[in-house]
Amino acid sequence: xAMTAVRVLVGTRKGAFILTSDVQRKDWxxxxxxxxxxxxxxxxxSPVDPDRLYASQTSSWFGxxxxxxxxxxxxxxxxxxxxQAAETGAMPQGQSNKxxxxxxxxxxxxxxxxxxxxxxxxxxxFARVWHLEPSLTDPDTVYAGVEDAALFRSQDAGVTWQEMxxxxxxxxxxNWQPGAGGxxxxxxxxxxxxxxxxxxxxxxxxxxxxxxGGQSWKPINKGLVSxxxxxxxxxxxxCVHRIISHPTQPDVLFMQKHWDVMxxxxxxxxxxxxxxxxxxxxxxxxxxxxxxxxxxYVVPITxxxxxxxxxxKLRVYRSRGGGEQWEALTEGLPQEHCYVNVLRDAMAVDTxxxxxIYFGTTGGQVYASADDGDSWQAxxxxxxxxxxxxxxxxx
Numbered sequence: 001x002a003m004t005a006v007r008v009l010v011g012t013r014k015g016a017f018i019l020t021s022d023v024q025r026k027d028w029x030x031x032x033x034x035x036x037x038x039x040x041x042x043x044x045x046s047p048v049d050p051d052r053l054y055a056s057q058t059s060s061w062f063g064x065x066x067x068x069x070x071x072x073x074x075x076x077x078x079x080x081x082x083x084q085a086a087e088t089g090a091m092p093q094g095q096s097n098k099x100x101x102x103x104x105x106x107x108x109x110x111x112x113x114x115x116x117x118x119x120x121x122x123x124x125x126f127a128r129v130w131h132l133e134p135s136l137t138d139p140d141t142v143y144a145g146v147e148d149a150a151l152f153r154s155q156d157a158g159v160t161w162q163e164m165x166x167x168x169x170x171x172x173x174x175n176w177q178p179g180a181g182g183x184x185x186x187x188x189x190x191x192x193x194x195x196x197x198x199x200x201x202x203x204x205x206x207x208x209x210x211x212x213g214g215q216s217w218k219p220i221n222k223g224l225v226s227x228x229x230x231x232x233x234x235x236x237x238x239c240v241h242r243i244i245s246h247p248t249q250p251d252v253l254f255m256q257k258h259w260d261v262m263x264x265x266x267x268x269x270x271x272x273x274x275x276x277x278x279x280x281x282x283x284x285x286x287x288x289x290x291x292x293x294x295x296x297y298v299v300p301i302t303x304x305x306x307x308x309x310x311x312x313k314l315r316v317y318r319s320r321g322g323g324e325q326w327e328a329l330t331e332g333l334p335q336e337h338c339y340v341n342v343l344r345d346a347m348a349v350d351t352x353x354x355x356x357i358y359f360g361t362t363g364g365q366v367y368a369s370a371d372d373g374d375s376w377q378a379x380x381x382x383x384x385x386x387x388x389x390x391x392x393x394x395x
Contacts, residue, residue: 005394006350007072008358009053010366011040014384016055018073021379023352025370028379034076035067042345042388044132049139050394054158056129056144064099064128066144066158079158099126099144099152102165111165114148114174114183117230124148124168131345133188137195145185149176149202151214164214167200172219172236177229179203179239179258180304186344187243191250199253199268204229204239207255209268220268224257241284242344246293254296254323256286256344261298263323274323279310285347289372290355294322297357297373299342307362308339316359318373332376333367340365345388352393360386 008019008028015033034040039058046052053069055076067076101124104110113121127147135141140157150168152161167173176183187201196213199220206221219235229237239258246252255262255271260281262271275281280300289295298317302310309315314333317326340361350356357369364383367376 003352003393003395006352006356007045007050007392007394008348008366008368008379009043009045009073009388009390009392010360010380010383010386011043011055011345011388012360012364012384012386013039016040016043016073017380017383019366019379025350025352025356025368030380031073034073039128040387041128041130042132042390044134044388044390045392046134046139046142047136050392052134052139052157054132054134054142056132058128064126066129066132066161068158079154079156080160099129099146099161100163101126101150102163102168109169111168111173114176116177124150127182130184130186131188133190136190136192143188143190143198145188145200147182147184148178149183149185149205151185151188151200153214166215167208167210167217170208170217170219172205175236176202176205177237187240189243189245189253191245192247193250197250197267199243199245201240201243201255203241204237204258206236206238207240207243207268220264221271222269223264223271223273224262225260226258228258242286244286244288244296246288249293252293252322254286254288256283256298258282258304261286261323274319276319276324276326278317278326279315283342284344285342285359287347287349287357289357290349290351291353292320292355295320295372296322297347298326299347299359301341307341312336312338314338314340314361316357316369316373316376329369329373329376331374332369332378343387345390346386348389348391350391350393356391358389358391360389362386 010017015036017032021028041056043055055067057065131145133143144152151164189199191197208217224238242256251267253264261275263274287297316329340363347359360366362385
């Protein structure tokens with residue numbers, strides 16, 4: 001099927017924006033803000049229905065709301081609102097957007113509190129949805145990673161949400177710790193070859209895998225070393241920032257960790273560092289080229305306390321060999337006095353040839369490259385701080 005357009009979905013501190021171009025990716029139209037004034041942590045489209053979009057909308061006044069669009073972002077509604085319920089037989093008024101933690105998983109152990117390193121007990125709380133991951137095969141199925149760390153699934157297009165409680169019911173669950181941004185489940189990776197297999201990452205618990213559709217979970221953190229936790233080699237407790245894989249190589253995973261870029265060739269059973277010659281191995285996003293599964297991209301920042309590029313130079317780094325050897329990509333990017341950050345969900349790729357790479361900054365710029373990263377342009381500036389960037393390639 002011929003590709004005719006590219007749609008970039010941008011979530012920001014003050015609304016969502018939709019950027020659209022043809023496959024030349026030179027001129028862009030900007031639509032938004034949608035949900036002006038609201039934090040939009042993540043917007044993502046269904047890979048099987050280009051018109052179906054989901055958005056995570058958060059407010060300190062009104063809490064967490066999931067929004068859905070069935071026309072590519074032209075209009076939005078909360079799934080299960082009364083007018084939709086009347087037409088579709090969905091949930092009655094007041095029953096949509098309900099995320100309820102399961103208080104006792106299959107183990108029978110109460111899942112109401114967790115313990116921090118200092119021994120204090122803290123209740124599990126629901127703060128926000130960090131990440132939405134639509135099914136690879138069904139537009140009505142979507143997964144949500146939330147804070148405090150839990151995994152939910154909706155099978156009715158976002159009307160109702162059930163916790164996949166075996167994850168939080170893992171024996172290590174009561175001892176998971178919050179990262180600096182909270183105790184969030186921020187990454188969900190679906191295996192295109194095995195619908196029973198899924199990977200998630202939690203800050204600051206680490207990475208986990210299920211091979212049975214979520215009935216059980218296994219920590220996959222062997223090889224990670226974190227000097228900031230009591231046991232640097234622990235099975236659980238690492239602050240993983242992002243995990244990715246390429247559809248053609250689902251056993252090969254790449255990770256941007258709280259310090260270190262890592263690689264696994266066995267589905268996460270073991271990891272090795274591939275930071276190589278990066279100027280800093282601290283960062284948040286990591287992306288993989290759409291057509292070259294060994295080509296990966298990161299955006300290093302100075303440190304865990306200095307969240308801006310080394311030397312004030314905004315540089316994307318590319319490795320064409322799956323890590324170790326990295327080259328700086330700078331053409332079109334500011335190379336002095338740049339002190340923005342790029343967050344974990346704010347980098348994505350399209351599937352056009354050559355591959356398009358996109359990322360957004362906390363300074364409100366969205367940069368795009370239409371040539372595998374060799375050169376960049378700011379396709380929009382002066383947005384609110386960018387929280388997420390996702391891309392759809394449209395027929």
